[in-house]
Amino acid sequence: MLTGIYLVRIPLPFRLDHVNCYLLEGNGGWTVIDTGLHNQSTVNIWEKMLEGRLVQNIVITHYHPDHYGYAGGLQEKTRAPVWMSQTDAENGLRSWETAHIDRIRRHYPACGLPELLANQMVANTESFLSLITPHPKIEHYLQDGETVNLGWERYTVITTPGHSDGMLCFYNKLNKVLFSADHILPKITPNISYWFHGDPNPLQSYLDALHKVKKLDIEIVLPSHGEPFYNAHERIDEIVHHHHERLDKVLDVTRSERTVYEVCLQLFGDRLNVHEMRFAIGETIAHLEYLVQQGEMKKEEIRGKWLYANL
Numbered sequence: 001m002l003t004g005i006y007l008v009r010i011p012l013p014f015r016l017d018h019v020n021c022y023l024l025e026g027n028g029g030w031t032v033i034d035t036g037l038h039n040q041s042t043v044n045i046w047e048k049m050l051e052g053r054l055v056q057n058i059v060i061t062h063y064h065p066d067h068y069g070y071a072g073g074l075q076e077k078t079r080a081p082v083w084m085s086q087t088d089a090e091n092g093l094r095s096w097e098t099a100h101i102d103r104i105r106r107h108y109p110a111c112g113l114p115e116l117l118a119n120q121m122v123a124n125t126e127s128f129l130s131l132i133t134p135h136p137k138i139e140h141y142l143q144d145g146e147t148v149n150l151g152w153e154r155y156t157v158i159t160t161p162g163h164s165d166g167m168l169c170f171y172n173k174l175n176k177v178l179f180s181a182d183h184i185l186p187k188i189t190p191n192i193s194y195w196f197h198g199d200p201n202p203l204q205s206y207l208d209a210l211h212k213v214k215k216l217d218i219e220i221v222l223p224s225h226g227e228p229f230y231n232a233h234e235r236i237d238e239i240v241h242h243h244h245e246r247l248d249k250v251l252d253v254t255r256s257e258r259t260v261y262e263v264c265l266q267l268f269g270d271r272l273n274v275h276e277m278r279f280a281i282g283e284t285i286a287h288l289e290y291l292v293q294q295g296e297m298k299k300e301e302i303r304g305k306w307l308y309a310n311l
Contacts, residue, residue, distance in 0.1 A: 002177065004151050005222070008049055010036030012066055014275060016188075019066040020224050022179065023049060024151030029056030031150050032080070033170075033179060034224065035070035037131040042070050050078070058136070059150065060084035061181035062167035063092035065132045067224065072134035081139035083148075085159065087166025089138045091198065096129045100197065107196045110306050111281060112259025120274045121281070142168055155179070160213060162206020163190045165198045169213065176219035178232065183209065184221060186229040189242050193282025194289055203243065203290040210236050243287075250287050254297065257307040260284050 004025040009018050022033040030053050036042040055078040060071050063084070075082050084092075094100055104125060108118035142148070144159040148170075155170040160183040170179040182190045192206045199205055218232040229235070246267065253266040264277075264284040272280055288308050291297035300307050 002175070002220070006049075007222070007228070008045065010042050010045055010066075012037065016225060018225065020222070020226075021067075022222065026056060026149065026151040029054035031056055032058045032074065033150070034059075034061055034067040034181075035074050036067075037065055037069040038073050038133065039069075039131060043073070046070070046074060055080040058082045059142075059148075059170075060088070060136070061169070061179070061224065062164040063088040063095065064164060064182070065128050067181070068092050068136075069128075069132045072132075072136040075136045076134065082136040083140045083142050084138060085143075085166035085168055086138075086141040087161075088164055088168075089141065089166075091165060092132065093135055095195075096126070096132065101126055103196050108281075110260075110301070110304060111264075111285070112261035112305050113281070114261075117274070117277065121278050124274045124278060150179075153177075158213065158216075160206075160209040161199060162192050162202050162209050165202070165205075171216055171218070173217070176217055178213070178216065178218045178221050180213075180221045180223045180232075182224050183213065184232060184235055184239065185223050186221070186226040186235065188225065189239050191279045191283055192243075192286050193279060194285040195282055201286075201289055201293050203286045204293065207240065207243065210240060247287055247291060250284075250291060251296065251310045254288075254308050254310045257300075257309045259305055259307060260288065263288065263308065 006023040008021040008023050010021055011018055019036055021036060024031040032055055058071055058074060058080050060068050071082055105122050142157045146157040147154050153172050155172050158169040158171055160167050160169050163182045167181055169181055169183050192203050194202055214233055214236045220228055220230055221232050222228050253263055264280050267284060268280040292299050297308055297310050
């Protein structure tokens with residue numbers, strides 16, 4: 001790891017079994033980037049890592065539970081200010097509220113999901129509430145192009161929507177270092193989902209953000225999952241290629257009208273657990289809606305179900 005930057009690997013109770021958080025040493029104290037879920041395992045790791053250390057600030061890349069979950073709890077213990085984008089600060093507050101859960105509950109039937117599975121997926125979403133509270137008090141909203149001190153170095157804030165509407169990466173031009181969050185990962189492709197609110201075309205936003213980041217001179221990438229890696233531009237090309245292959249498959253399976261659930265089973269199979277199916281449905285919608293926006297697919301609602309077919 002780079003001088004003054006420490007990778008803090010927090011376990012997760014999923015198939016994706018960890019999240020990389022980071023601890024950066026600075027003159028005025030330490031910067032924490034992302035926090036993990038708010039559970040006892042996470043609390044224990046941070047207590048050990050931060051013993052005798054003054055936390056200067058807590059920076060959250062995006063609102064997903066494995067990144068945002070313990071931000072409020074860690075803020076209560078350290079009294080450190082929390083920074084993140086305003087978009088994802090708002091998403092973090094409302095994504096587990098009753099109104100949003102009800103929106104999901106209404107929309108899953110439109111996706112063609114069996115009732116039992118839909119109810120299980122809603123319950124899975126609700127189960128995260130205890131893992132993301134208390135919510136942090138955001139003392140500074142980070143803006144695209146802003147420069148901030150993270151540890152000893154200056155970083156430029158880069159907005160990279162797609163995986164979440166308000167996700168942030170951090171780039172140090174001098175050392176050619178990119179904290180990529182979940183925007184670019186070394187082995188897996190980040191989940192790009194539509195969650196029935198926010199950006200109506202997250203895949204388009206994600207591809208645009210990949211193009212934006214590819215313009216940077218990057219030597220090493222510090223991701224939120226997997227190991228730090230080189231060859232960022234090549235990895236971006238691989239991810240773009242993956243999505244175009246998936247779009248081609250979506251077009252192939254929608255030669256006749258299909259529900260979201262039917263397309264999802266063709267893309268991801270039927271061996272996913274409930275948690276994984278939530279993400280698979282979200283990603284399926286993102287690809288379908290991208291093709292609708294591109295004029296390559298039509299979408300109709302018939303008897304309460306969304307039906308998609310290519311043109």
